[in-house]
Amino acid sequence: MAKKTGIITGGASGMGLETAKRLAARGDWxxxxxxxxxxxxxxxxxxxxxxxxxxxxxxxxxxxSRAFQAVFDKDGRLDxxxxxxxxxxxxxxxxxAQTKGTEPPPEPNLATLDVNMNxxxxxxxxxxxxxxxxxxKGKGAAIVMTASVGGLYPSEYTPIYAASKAGxxxxxxxxxxxxxxxxxxxxxxxxxGTVRTNLLxxxxxxxxxPEYFTPVSKIAATVEMLAEGGAMEDSAGRKVAAGExxxxxxxxxxxxxxxxxxxxxxxxxxxKVMAATSMSNQQAVFDKVKERNAKVAG
Numbered sequence: 001m002a003k004k005t006g007i008i009t010g011g012a013s014g015m016g017l018e019t020a021k022r023l024a025a026r027g028d029w030x031x032x033x034x035x036x037x038x039x040x041x042x043x044x045x046x047x048x049x050x051x052x053x054x055x056x057x058x059x060x061x062x063x064x065s066r067a068f069q070a071v072f073d074k075d076g077r078l079d080x081x082x083x084x085x086x087x088x089x090x091x092x093x094x095x096x097a098q099t100k101g102t103e104p105p106p107e108p109n110l111a112t113l114d115v116n117m118n119x120x121x122x123x124x125x126x127x128x129x130x131x132x133x134x135x136x137k138g139k140g141a142a143i144v145m146t147a148s149v150g151g152l153y154p155s156e157y158t159p160i161y162a163a164s165k166a167g168x169x170x171x172x173x174x175x176x177x178x179x180x181x182x183x184x185x186x187x188x189x190x191x192x193g194t195v196r197t198n199l200l201x202x203x204x205x206x207x208x209x210p211e212y213f214t215p216v217s218k219i220a221a222t223v224e225m226l227a228e229g230g231a232m233e234d235s236a237g238r239k240v241a242a243g244e245x246x247x248x249x250x251x252x253x254x255x256x257x258x259x260x261x262x263x264x265x266x267x268x269x270x271x272k273v274m275a276a277t278s279m280s281n282q283q284a285v286f287d288k289v290k291e292r293n294a295k296v297a298g
Contacts, residue, residue, distance in 0.1 A: 005030045005075040006227070007068065009058050009123055010085035012040035015146065015195060017047070018216040019082060019223045024048045032071045034058070034085070058085045058119040059111075068126040077134040080227045081127035083120045084146040087112055088161045108160075116164035120145050121171065124187070131185055139184030142227050145172050147189040149251060152260060165191075169249050173262060176247025178279040186246040188226045191260065192219055193253040214252055222250060222257050234259045 006023060010016040011033030023029045031051040035041050041053035052074075054067040072078060089112045097105030124143055131141040150158065151165030172189035179185040193214045225232060230242045235256035240248065249260045265271040275281075 001028070002077070003028050003030045004079035005032070005071065005077050006080035006082065007032045007034060007071055007078065007127070008082040008084060009034045009056070009119070010146075011035055011082070012037055012044040012053065015192070015216050015219045015223075016082060016084045017044050018220040019084075020044070020048055020051060022217075022220040022224055023227070024050060029080075030075050032067070034064075034067055036085075058123065059114045061122055064119070064122055065126055068130055072130045072133065077136070078127065078130040079134070079136070079141050080144075081123060081131075081142075082144045082146070082223060082227075083123040083127075084144075085115055085119060085123075086146055087115045088158055092157075093159050110160070112158075112160045113164050116161065117167045117171075120168050124171065124175065128179065128183075128185065132183055137183065138179075140229065141184070142186045142188065142229060143172075143175075143179075144188045144190060144223050144226050147172070147191045147249070149191050149193050149253070151189070152191055152249075152251060173247050173249065180246040182279075186226075186229055188247070189249045190219065190222060190226070191249055191251040193251075195219060212254065214254055218252060218255050218257070222252055226250070232259075 006029055008016045008020050008031065011020055011031075012035035016033070016035075020031050020033055024031055031048065032054060033041060033044055033048075033051050034054045034056045035044075036055065036057055038053075038055050041055060045051060045053055052071075054070065056067045057063045068078075089109065091109070093108070099105055124145065127141075127143045128138075131138040131143075134141070145168050147168040148161070148165040150162040151167075151169045155162035169189045169191065172187045175187045179187055194212055195214045195216060226248070229245050232240045232245055232248075234250070236258055238259050240259060249262075251258045251260050265274070
């Protein structure tokens, strides 16, 4: 049986590397680790000699797309993508700016949005493309995106990070039904609690209660579960049947994981409005716009 192919961004350390190690131990995966840090990549390959490292800046579409193409040209398929690369802002968003008179403050640093949100969008976009080109045409493939508990709850000291992760949760949920029903591709967002990775330096992690850290091994086990798909059960006993195993936002805290529902509709009118945004309703609109643009271009 042919090995499956997986791409993991942020794959040279932390949650990405731990997930890669877990999948590699199965023996049925060709794994491609995407990361900006070449020294971390070298170390990762010492731990997983069968993997391939790609030095990539995920915020550069050219850099990221070349890596996806290289993977597909080599393996001829794509079954799993873990959009996991992430950073956090390291300065206070609320710090008063020192300006002269009424001049505006300096432009804010939006690198966190570029890596955590925009790069996840482009990673998912490329994943869709190459999964559809695969022999399975997408059926059974999975895209797992790293969000955070900060995407479910307010995070006062990192509001840009929280905004990016909330965006990832809703991206995964919004893509879920159209992709699954059109191509058989499953999308998920994982929402880990505090995980001691290189996202922060050691002394910064010391400000968090140590008893509440989530082990990277639990993250990796949860991602493996999602990559495999099928019937699932969370730590509260909630079961998801095979065939309904897509679009899940999975909160992970300690050794527990929970399937989290979207915010309920406030009333029937809003439910109908959001139902009208379905691809089955809106595809005709996209088609008309495409046709109109083609006429203008011609």
